[in-house]
Structure formats: structure tokens, C-alpha cells
Amino acid sequence: MRSIWNGNISFGLVSIPIKMYPATEDHSVSFRQIHTADGGRVRYRKVCELEDKQVDANEIGKAYEDADGALIPITDEDLAALPLPTTRALEIEAFVNASEIDPLQMGDAYYLGANGTAAAKPYALLREALKRSEKVAITKYAHRGRERLGMLRVVGDAIAMHRLLWPDEVREPSGVAPKEKVTVKPAELDLADTLMATLGEVDLSELHDEYHEALEALVAAKVSGATPTAEPGERPTGAQVVDLMAALKDSVRSAKEARGEPAGEKATVTELKAPAKKAAAKKTTAKKAAAKKKAATKKTAAKKTAAKKTAAKKTTAKKTAAKKQPRKRGA
Known part of the structure; x- marks a missing residue:
């Protein structure tokens, strides 16, 4: 080396x-x-602009070009x-x-x-x-x-x-991420996790350059005078609206089939549990709602009781007033 x-x-x-x-x-x-017209080789030649002739590599040096376009020679010794x-x-x-x-x-x-x-x-x-x-x-x-x-x-x-x-x-990634606001559902994340686990790990030494192999086969076919018979690869299609959950499930099934695992069963999706804080908040909200409902019930009952008492008092007062009135003569 x-x-x-x-x-x-x-x-x-x-x-x-x-x-x-x-x-x-x-x-x-x-x-x-x-x-392409005659198959002749196209080469790049380094030419001196002043003499308009080709120069050898040992005749080429370095120079710094300033803002005015002037060239300032810089040697290896410098x-x-x-x-x-x-x-x-x-x-x-x-x-x-x-x-x-x-x-x-x-x-x-x-x-x-x-x-x-x-x-x-x-x-x-x-x-x-x-x-x-x-x-x-x-x-x-x-x-x-x-x-x-x-x-x-x-x-x-x-x-x-x-x-x-x-x-x-290193450039900042500004303007690279989608501008649209996207919400990823927990079930979609669970399926993505399942797909990642199904694909598993890989030994990088087992991967190889398939494009390089196909290119060598193409060159060999050309040299032997044969006509290449390989089918062209699929062209990438434009953006399409897809059912993400269905695509993830199909991907999991395909990955399992590739690994020789049974793929007929449905992908297991683990339901995400609410964090402790959220659960506690839900319990507190439920308690408050129950307390409010209980208080409202008590208040309504109290109003009904008060109304009954008032009605009873009015009836008693009427009866008492009727008894106190003197009876008319000849009645």
C-alpha cells in the first residue's frame, strides 16, 4: 500500500x-x-491561454486569483x-x-x-x-x-x-422536512416498530453491489456481441395517497415471508398506555365531574324540598284563615 x-x-x-x-x-x-458519431475518444487537454498550447503536468503550478482576476503564483515552498x-x-x-x-x-x-x-x-x-x-x-x-x-x-x-x-x-436542514403538519397515530408507530423488529439486523459483509454486478454483466454481453436481455428496473412513481396502515401491514407480511416466518396472521399491534400523569389527570377530571354532578343533584333536591315546604305552609295558612273567618248568619 x-x-x-x-x-x-x-x-x-x-x-x-x-x-x-x-x-x-x-x-x-x-x-x-x-x-457518438464515430466512437472516437474525447479527451480533456490542459492548454495555456497565453501560448495556446498544451502543457505537461510538470509545468503546471498553483496560483491564487484575487478579486480583480489577477493570478498570484503560490509555490510548494511557500x-x-x-x-x-x-x-x-x-x-x-x-x-x-x-x-x-x-x-x-x-x-x-x-x-x-x-x-x-x-x-x-x-x-x-x-x-x-x-x-x-x-x-x-x-x-x-x-x-x-x-x-x-x-x-x-x-x-x-x-x-x-x-x-x-x-x-x-455542515448545512442546516432548513426547508427539508415536510411543511405540512402531520399527525402520526400510535397504531401506525406500533406497526412501524413491528416492521423494524421483523426486518431485524443485517451483517453488512453479506451485502453486495448489485448495480456493479449488473453493469459488469452488461459489459461482458457487449464484448461477446450478445444483446442484453435484462428487464429495465421500475421507474419511481410520483407521490400517491395510500392507506398507511394497510401498507405497513403488507410490509410486515412481506418481511416475514422473506425470513421464512408464517405471514398469514395479522400484525400484532400493542396499544399504547397513557402516561401516569395523563391517567392521573383523567381520574382527577372524572372525580371533579362526579362531585359536580352530585352537588347539582343535591341542589335540585333541596329546591324541590323547599318548594314542597312552601306549598305546605301556604295550604296550612289558608285553612287557618278559613277557620278564623266568622260564619254568615242564616247560613
């Missing part, structure tokens, strides 16, 4: 000579541009002389928990190997310190004309580095 950068890891007063190697590789099939400690070193700034790193900041991955016999001991020291602390190291370094952030972690017996974007390079 060929190194792409040499320098040092600066760990306090400890300096660890290292070499940087790419940790990943690209397996995608590359295409060349051709002239960059190497920058007063930065990160020019030829990975400066460890801090040790943090890996959970503190936003995955959106993660970029390319590299392996850092010890450069020479003398680097073996300090390299192992940093590796074991990272292991025991269960933390990652945040580092700054200069690479390809700019200062960058990196995250060091242990992979097997090696130290790996992930390039990190600066925080201000």
Missing part, C-alpha cells in the same frame, strides 16, 4: 512519525467519454513555509467521546502507520490510551493546500483517521 502523506502525530511533547494510507477503495466501473504547527504534523487538540461527533462531519478515512522502528513504542502508547479511555482524538492537520480537522480512533491494532468537516461546512 502506497502512503499519500508523511508527517508526525503530535501528542503533547510526544512525537510519533507516521505515514498516511487510504483506508477505502472505489470499486465503481469508470466510463470514458466518446464521440506553502511549506507557512507558520503553522500542522504543516507536517497531526496536532491532537483534545480527546472526546465518539458520540459527540456529528456523523454529517465524517469524511474520507485513512490508516496511520508507524514510520520506522522508533515510532513503534509511542504509536502503541497512543493506541492503547485511546482503547482504555474509549475516546477518540480530535486533531488538526494541513493537507492538499488547506488545514483540516481529523478524528483518530482504533481499528484492530491500527490507528485510523477520519477527515472531519469544519462545523460551519
